[in-house]
Amino acid sequence: MDSCSTSEHHLGKDSPSNKLLYAKDIPNYKNCVERYYRDIAKMPAISDQDMDAYLVEQSRLHANEFNTLSALSELYFYVNKYKEEILTSLDRDVYCRKHKLRQKLEQAINLMSGSS
Structure with a gap:
């Protein structure tokens, strides 16, 4: 879910363990999500x-x-x-x-x- 968010997530010692576990992967997924929506925006409109x-x-x-x-x-x-x-x-x-x-x-x- 953090990969699809437009806001930046700042992690600290009180952050949930699942967020800490995947923190280093989020930028990669965020890039994939941004590229996905950029590619959709470039597609021709359908009738x-x-x-x-x-x-x-x-x-x-x-x-x-x-x-x-x-x-x-x-x-x-x-x-x-x-x-x-x-x-x-x-x-x-x-x-x-x-x-x-x-x-x-x-x-x-x-x-x-x-x-x-």
Whole structure:
């Protein structure tokens, strides 16, 4: 987890043993994680249609392996926990504003929470 963090971790005598054990490996893993995200950023964007087709195919292939209600519940708890940050981000993004994603997410939250 420390390899994926953007903050620096300072270790001391009171640090957990698992962090001390892997402290020298963290910079190597951190470089790998940074390179991974840099490579993703360089990839060409895919169209909404291609993404939709891919997700439909993945859903079909893994239909029996996936508990949809459990996943939906987990997503709801995550979105509810970070609701303000997510809604603010949706407000800031031109594409999201154009497609009214904030309103759509708020509607989904209200449906899940039982609000009208």
